[in-house]
Amino acid sequence: MNTRQIVLAERPKGAPTTDTFRFETTTLPPLQPGEVLLQGKYYSVDPYMRGRMNDRRSYIAPFRMDQPMEGAVVAEVLQSKSDRLSTGDLVTGMLPWREKMVVKAVGLLKTDTSLAPASYYLGLLGIPGLTAYFGMMDIGKPKAGETVVISGAAGAVGLVAGQIGKIHGCRVIGIAGSDKKTDILVDEFGFDGAINYKTTKDMRKAVAELCPDGVDIYFDNVGGDISDAVISNINFHGRIPLCGQIALYNAQGIPTGPRMYPVLLTRSVLLQGFIIRNFPDRFPEGIKQLSAWLKEGKMKFTETIVEGFDQIPQALLGLFTGENTGKMVVKA
């Protein structure tokens, strides 16, 4: 059986382009015992994928040249030679960017659509939601009355992190890149305020005005100038879950900026880089709590859904130009 796949055609210098990827047709092997044939339904594109395009040691192995890209995918079982799964089941896993695929059933998570729509397993109940959950609960540790600032607030992680702050009784301020996004944060997701960094001249002052008691938790998805402005306003005993640095991912070489360490020192600030792999045994806890908040109406989620397997590369590139609100997902 033939299927289409998307491979890494070149390692980008700076921002990736459509030339970074190549579409191919490949032949699937026959199904072996323990394996399933899957049809991809929803493909996740995420900022961390940029790091895997470099041939450089990181927390996750680089993508291989001329091999299919991979990421979180929700797929339907078309044929099964495994006792664990049956035709028609929906599953989530780290899977190649192929329209159809043959994989081992072990390692696939059965997708429980009674908890949330299937695509939410790429967002609220997937890597982004769990990232927000562990970053806020284990590093941020929000207390009622504190002030939380989220950069990249309208992205999948930011939306969840901000709402976790609200659930804990915090004042939550989001930073995003358009008026449409800042409006959504305040009007639909209950943020107490939001800043459009693209139209704000003095970010440091803007953060100070919206955070009159200073910043206790800075959940950072972005890095760069935005972080400098927030950290200038951080309180004594502030916490910084360091989750992403999307502003720097496409940089060539190491960008420079003000040295903020003296602020971190004199204000006894905790900064902790993290990835969800640091919390391997606690995914069920996170999924249970996030889906409970969803059912109770305390948590909302939103997606930007792009249609068509062909559109996966373009959707990924769109993350770096801020085209998504909430989770960017491609529906095949």
Next chain:
Amino acid sequence: MNTRQIVLAERPKGAPTTDTFRFETTTLPPLQPGEVLLQGKYYSVDPYMRGRMNDRRSYIAPFRMDQPMEGAVVAEVLQSKSDRLSTGDLVTGMLPWREKMVVKAVGLLKTDTSLAPASYYLGLLGIPGLTAYFGMMDIGKPKAGETVVISGAAGAVGLVAGQIGKIHGCRVIGIAGSDKKTDILVDEFGFDGAINYKTTKDMRKAVAELCPDGVDIYFDNVGGDISDAVISNINFHGRIPLCGQIALYNAQGIPTGPRMYPVLLTRSVLLQGFIIRNFPDRFPEGIKQLSAWLKEGKMKFTETIVEGFDQIPQALLGLFTGENTGKMVVKA
């Protein structure tokens, strides 16, 4: 009774100079109940004092213009109107830079010279030693076989932090500013290696060579380029007790440097700014453990002792040009 005092004459821009200070004669008030008359014996000069010369919010109030400087002092009781202290007792406290002083007995720590020489209460058993103790034990958390790098290693805090690493079975590398100091670290204090940053062209490479398994704990007293080089070599789950930034204290404005946050992110690094005030109830624990290690011969300490009350300003300035090995103390 008259005595001499040293007041803050101007707030320095950049590095302090002898013009920053002014010697005056002042008249002491008569002794009231609960007070003691003290004769200063040993005066501590410390890097953190530079921060207090700025008129800026920090973890400790700024020094006031035209008022006496203050710091940790070991003094002898000349007269007492307090039940707690008697003539001849030695005490340690945060005291003004006066040759003689009248102060409340409450808040003075009686100095137990059976544990260590009196001046050690400004060093090993004082703020520097306790700073090293809490930074290493509570943030660094050294495990046998790990690699520890200490910047400002030949200073009072660095010497103690490095030895705590050795006591826990770590490989310990020190960074200091002269061959004399790097020799002392290795020959007298048992460090496994040391780097003279003033004569080393490629610090990143030098750290990599002395730390073939990477850096697990970076105890940072210095900041700036030295920190960039060490952080480039930090391991997954590394810890950075952020203790001092002496390279930046005299800077005007905010210096720039490479943005190292992506490294902290992808390697899940913990960075924690701290001061010993964060551990208010645990000074007795720290003093007990440090003096026990001293008695057991597991811990050494060294001082640079400058003679004469007149020399206090010069001794303080010497900290920023690296003139001390170990604790800089002025003996009156």
